[in-house]
Amino acid sequence: DLTELGNETVKELLTVTCQKEFLEQRIIDVEKVVDAILEREGLGGIGIPETAMALFHARSPYVIQPIFTITTLNKPIRVFGMDGVEMNMECLILLLSPANASEQMLEVLSFLSSLLIESEGNSNIFQSTIREEIAGLLTDRLGQFFNHKLTELRSVEG
Numbered sequence: 001d002l003t004e005l006g007n008e009t010v011k012e013l014l015t016v017t018c019q020k021e022f023l024e025q026r027i028i029d030v031e032k033v034v035d036a037i038l039e040r041e042g043l044g045g046i047g048i049p050e051t052a053m054a055l056f057h058a059r060s061p062y063v064i065q066p067i068f069t070i071t072t073l074n075k076p077i078r079v080f081g082m083d084g085v086e087m088n089m090e091c092l093i094l095l096l097s098p099a100n101a102s103e104q105m106l107e108v109l110s111f112l113s114s115l116l117i118e119s120e121g122n123s124n125i126f127q128s129t130i131r132e133e134i135a136g137l138l139t140d141r142l143g144q145f146f147n148h149k150l151t152e153l154r155s156v157e158g
Contacts, residue, residue, distance in 0.1 A: 010077060011038065014056065017094055021067055029062040033096065036060040047081035048116060051123045052090035054079050055113060061099040068112055069094045072129050091127050111145050112138075 018030045027033050036058040047054045076088035125133045
């Protein structure tokens with residue numbers, strides 16, 4: 001999902017983003033999910049150094065299905081990077097999973113978050129707001145990921 005928002009606070013931004021997920025019936029309590037995300041953010045910086053992206057993530061019993069959204073801001077918001085340095089966030093990436101997520105689901109979500117920082121090329125694509133490029137990157141890389149997993153399974157079974 002790719003949306004553009006104006007100049008809100010991080011909490012307002014997360015609330016608007018989570019309200020959309022609530023309407024899509026992917027979460028059942030906006031406020032509790034936003035609180036979980038903010039609590040997680042309190043543990044350390046969320047900005048990805050050398051990018052304009054920030055990764056907000058949480059696990060919550062109020063999340064029904066995994067969520068991966070990209071929100072482009074019209075006006076940057078100051079956040080702390082994972083390296084502790086303040087930075088401008090222009091792209092909010094939300095990664096949510098149910099509290100009872102399976103090991104496999106968590107592995108896929110972890111893979112998605114690693115794609116964000118894997119290379120400058122990937123970072124540029126995620127920040128580009130060009131849906132086709134983002135979808136293409138995700139399709140290619142998730143295809144490779146699942147093929148690798150299938151190969152691993154076959155070698156274990158064989």
